[in-house]
Amino acid sequence: MSRLSLLILITLGCATPVAAEPQPLDVDPQADWVHEPTGLNFPARIRDLGRDRIVSYLADENNIGATYFTADDSEILSVFAYRAGSYDVSMMADAAISAISTNDRLGTIDTGGALFSTFGDEAIGKDSGVLASFPVDGPYRSTALALFRSGNWLIKLRLSSKQVDAQTLDKRLALLASGLPLTPPPYSAPPAYRLADCGNVPARGQVGRRELSTTDWITATTVISISYDESVQDQIAEKTGQRDTPRLCRDARSKPGRMFYREAESGEPAAIVFGDSGTVASVGTADISLDKKTPPPVILAIGNGMKTEFFQGFESIPGFDQMMQVLEESRVMASVERTAEGSAITLPPPD
Incomplete structure (x- = not known):
């Protein structure tokens, strides 16, 4: 059995996915670092947010993430560049939004009160990215997700705040996502959309x-x-x-x-x-x-x-x-x- 099959069998029995053990990269904490395949820059600081570390979840920088914190831990920003089994941003964002609802470390996330929008430009594709922001009742006031495609990569950002409401956080993350420095992808992605629940579908039996x-x-x-x-x-x-x-x-x-x-x-x-x-x-x-x-x-x-x-x-x-x-x-x-x-x-x- 391959590692991928084993991972899936473990995941099938869990409410959340099993992640590989992250391997920190040897990066100067005071220096910017560029993910060569995408050109995505991970600066040492983004405004008042300082980078903690950069970690690799797959070999050869095929799944990279970095987390940024304010000095008082009132805000957290995570940035990821990773390969995926699908680059359908609408579907992958919907799954990510669903996963957010299980994260109780921030507090109770009001998924019903989500602010949903699309973003993008000529390079990545007009309206090809998804942005969703949520009110939170608990230690944090708000949390937000942005996801878009760059070639055969997904770029994901998560921003959470103890200080500002969902509307304010939504605007801040939109600016961050649209201003990320990266190499223009070789082709643009199609427009994204918000998925709806399917209508009633008859049960399908076993097929040959x-x-x-x-x-x-x-x-x-x-x-x-x-x-x-x-x-x-x-x-x-x-x-x-x-x-x-x-x-x-x-x-x-x-x-x-x-x-x-x-x-x-x-x-x-x-x-x-x-x-x-x-x-x-x-x-x-x-x-x-x-x-x-x-x-x-x-x-x-x-x-x-x-x-x-x-x-x-x-x-x-x-x-x-x-x-x-x-x-x-x-x-x-x-x-x-x-x-x-x-x-x-x-x-x-x-x-």
Whole structure:
């Protein structure tokens, strides 16, 4: 069993995601530090906020975070740059907002009183980022989240204050998020939106499984391999532009740490987001099929932006219960892992 599978099995039994042990980077505490892949600058100070430390949650700076504090600990700012299993900002922000509701260290967070808006410019994409701010009843008065995409990275900010209300914090975080110094991404993201609850969707029973051919596995893994290769991805984006993803809605059975999402128009299951650290299971019909006589297979995969694992296929889209069962009990059939050179593919052994 791979580390990713083990992490998912642990996460399935928890209300919050299990994070890797952070490794502090050897950075001069008085000096600015730049995350080379994104160009995101982590200054030693941001106004009256001082940087505590910079930590890495994945190898090769693929999941980086830093926390800033005021001298009296009245405000806390966290900044993250990380890979993810999906770069759908609308969906990933919704999952992150849900996770915020479980954080009782700040006090009782009024998720119903959230201020929601979008932000962005020509570089990252107009209105492509999500900003949400919340009143808090407790030691803190307010907390806020900002999330946007920069290429194949998610940039996330969390700001919490004991001093100012949600409206004031919302304006401050909007200025911080829109003014972050980073390298302009090679392509912009589509506009973001606020997800709504799905309407009543009939229960979906078990669907038939399908054995994938070697060609199917090569096709499925190659698509992910291309997405892991930054140079190829940039070339494709320059020629085709950034495509909008199908609009999603939130399934009623979602709960913090395990959020279910459907395609809003069809009602079909689309993804499961585990926590807010970037692990996503997705299901859908393979976009490419070389066999014109046979419908393309439906494939379930789970990934965190660094490794994607694939399971035996389906004849049609399964329900969330069957997806969870497969993730918990079934064997990984193939995988794609990000490497310094691009990616490494592991295929099932030949029959």
